[in-house]
Amino acid sequence: MRAVAGKATTELSPAAFAELREGYDELVVDVGTGDGKHVLAVARARPRALVVGLDAGPDAMRRTAARAAAKPAKGGTPNAIFVWAAVEQWPAGLDGVTEVHSLMPWGSLLRALVRPDAEVLRAVAAHCLPGAAFLLTFNLHAWRPPVPEVGSTPEPTPQSALAVLAPAYAAAGWALNTAAYAGAGEIAALGTSWTKRLNSSRDALDVLALHGTISPAPPPPPPPPPPAL
Helix, strand or coil, X not given: XXXXXXXXXXXXXXXXXXXXXXXXXXXXXEECCCCCHHHHHHHHHCCCEEEEEEECCCHHHHHHHHHHHCXXXXXXXXXXXXXXXXXXXXXXXXXXXEEXXXXXXXXXXXXXXXXXXXXXXXXXHCCEEEEEEEEEEEEHXXXXXXXXXXXXXXXXXXXXXXXXXXXXXXXXXXXXXXXXXXXXXXXXXXCCCHHHHHHCCCCCCCEEEEEEEECCCCCCCCCCCCCCC
């Protein structure tokens, strides 16, 4: 996997990552991490967790990755690492995930989560330990007006998420347990660059938070054999 540390990008082998992983009780992966500030916040709050920021674009997370890679005496956070990869091309060796986060996803990741893409959801679940927790938060401004990634899907509400998204997620091994609008305190705790923007908004219903658990789903059944001639 390609690990980002400031301007440098290095290769981290599956064996090297497995050795690193052994030193921690949990493995949290923030999918579509953006600038990675959430990763840093979680890693500092939970020193027994290895926290990985995963993103298809390395540039936005380089500054935060450089801060994490510094010596602990200078504010470094050794349990935070940043990986350059798209969710569709999950890095080899990034397994045994105990918690998945995806906060304010955008682009193809947003599309995969709100117009559920079973292949993407199954791919993530395949790298999780059974019962891994997940947290998804949607920036509802993506529907005001709708961006291309959400298409014609209506703006989700707690009720519609449980009625529409939950069954689609369940088919891919994601059990959606709760859906609720996030309050100011919960938004602030995310530690993302969206925090100040959303908390300064006049609209109190800017973020929808989904919580649940993931268990690797069995592969779909093979198609029936063609009828005998």
